[in-house]
Amino acid sequence: MQWYEDDSLWSDFAPTMFSPGRAEQAAGIVASSPLLDFPPGTRVLDLCCGPGLFLVPLARRGYTVTGVDLSPSMLERARAACAEAGADVRLVRADMLDYVEPGSFDVVLNVFTSFGYFDDPEDNLRVLRNARESLAPGGRLVVDVMGKEVLAGWIGRPQAVDLPDGSYVVQRDVVLDSWRRLRTDWTLVRGTSARTASLTSFLYSAAELHDLFVAAGFTDVECFGGFDGGGYDQHSRRLIVRGVRK
Incomplete structure (x- = not known):
């Protein structure tokens, strides 16, 4: 999948x-x-x-x-x-x-x-x-x-986003294949559990x-x-x- x-x-x-x-x-x-x-x-x-x-x-x-x-x-x-x-x-x-x-x-x-x-x-x-x-x-x-030019100007350290229910998401961007593709890793932290998903795109x-x-x-x-x-x-x-x- x-x-x-x-x-x-x-x-x-x-x-x-x-x-x-x-x-x-x-x-x-x-x-x-x-x-x-x-x-x-x-x-x-x-x-x-x-x-x-x-x-x-x-x-x-x-x-x-x-x-x-x-x-x-x-x-x-x-x-x-x-x-x-x-x-x-x-x-x-x-x-x-x-x-x-x-x-x-x-x-x-x-x-x-x-x-x-x-x-x-x-x-x-x-x-x-x-x-x-x-x-x-x-x-x-x-x-x-x-x-690509826009991303090059601000990509950097992981970013955290607080959610209304007290959970939060940490986002980390990784450039792949000599700037051909991007992987964005999202980690959702809710209480003592965490769920990570990776999104890739050109x-x-x-x-x-x-x-x-x-x-x-x-x-x-x-x-x-x-x-x-x-x-x-x-x-x-x-x-x-x-x-x-x-």
């Missing part, structure tokens, strides 16, 4: 990965980002939607929203969040390696570093090709990751992810340093790449 297929990982570490602060951040991004400003009724796919942090804000903007995720527990959280908010969102359990709905969307989003999960580089390229096939002509793919520079979009058949590929649409440079906190299906 691959790490991303372990549903208990997502359940155990959800309070850290998807905190209330992150939910507020997602709502603020959707409300203000020029990269997410679309006409009402735009068909938006949130690929790897997790517990739905982006789903409700997207639906509130008047978009027709679909969320796709492999994790049953994350989809259940997303379903509950949408029901509580009265948001009409379609949820689908599927693996992004295989999921395709030809020509069904105007926008595909993949956010919070949910890209690069697969050990085989060709599989990550396949995810982009799947997204392209799911887009209507003129549709756009937006991928948000921790860029690391991409702006140039590398740009070229991967081109290899997948996208045109007009652009790189941004944040959802404000600013350029990608040494001050950026995220790497966001957008491409168009012609």
